[in-house]
Amino acid sequence: MTGFMKHAMMRLWTGGRFHPVLHYGLHLALAECRGTWRRARAFPLATAGVAAVEFAMILPVMLLLFLGMSEVTQGVNINRKVTILSRTIADITSRSSDGIDNAQMEEVFNAALSVMAPYDISRVTMRVSSVVIEDDNGSLVGRVCWSDGRDIGPRATGSSVDIPAGFAVPDSSFILAEVANVYTPMIGYAIIGDLELGETTPWPVRNVDEIERNNVSCL
Numbered sequence: 001m002t003g004f005m006k007h008a009m010m011r012l013w014t015g016g017r018f019h020p021v022l023h024y025g026l027h028l029a030l031a032e033c034r035g036t037w038r039r040a041r042a043f044p045l046a047t048a049g050v051a052a053v054e055f056a057m058i059l060p061v062m063l064l065l066f067l068g069m070s071e072v073t074q075g076v077n078i079n080r081k082v083t084i085l086s087r088t089i090a091d092i093t094s095r096s097s098d099g100i101d102n103a104q105m106e107e108v109f110n111a112a113l114s115v116m117a118p119y120d121i122s123r124v125t126m127r128v129s130s131v132v133i134e135d136d137n138g139s140l141v142g143r144v145c146w147s148d149g150r151d152i153g154p155r156a157t158g159s160s161v162d163i164p165a166g167f168a169v170p171d172s173s174f175i176l177a178e179v180a181n182v183y184t185p186m187i188g189y190a191i192i193g194d195l196e197l198g199e200t201t202p203w204p205v206r207n208v209d210e211i212e213r214n215n216v217s218c219l
Helices: 002-014 018-045 050-094 102-116
Strands: 125-136 140-151 172-183 195-206
Touching: 018 195, 050 102, 050 125, 102 125, 102 140, 102 195
Parallel strands: none
Antiparallel strands: 125 140, 125 172, 172 195
16 A cells, blocks of 8 residues: 555656546555565465574584484493493403412402593492302302402402392302493483493303402311
8 A cells, every 4th residue: 555655646646637646546456456466476386495494493402313313322331331341350350370369469459440431430430359259058158268459449358149140059159240330421421310330240260260359268
């Protein structure tokens, strides 16, 4: 209607008659309505900018997937390192056929920690125990002969331990390594908090019946 008033005033100012001005104004108004109707009908079929809109909608989802996969990958890698660390401690200790003392035990812990690189080791705990298998009135029982820990207390001497499958041989022993770590996700911490990762590894003794600690044995 703004266009109609503008053109009508111009016609009246130049001496035009009223009826032709009204006819001309109605013609302009109808033309404007037709154009608006055509644009309204074409709107659902418009494709300009669709790619940009779709990208804006899917971008947050893609970012969440990317960051989530990064977190999961790092968590899996750290958990794998914990497993390798546990096996490394058990394997090195089981090879000490001449026995092991306190200084050598510290060296085992320090050497084994290198497998955790490049991840943080500040919250890693390690414990290794020598478990002997005794015959208690016809039942085989695993008991701790000695135990040592790094950033975690040792198992009590003489405490019972479940015998893993394949180790139930009387008057024998095995090494039990236990490792734990805490993984803190950078993104998902507010949702799931810290994740406790752990691994327990029983390992057979090499070449001897038992690994002595400070020249003390239980068999």
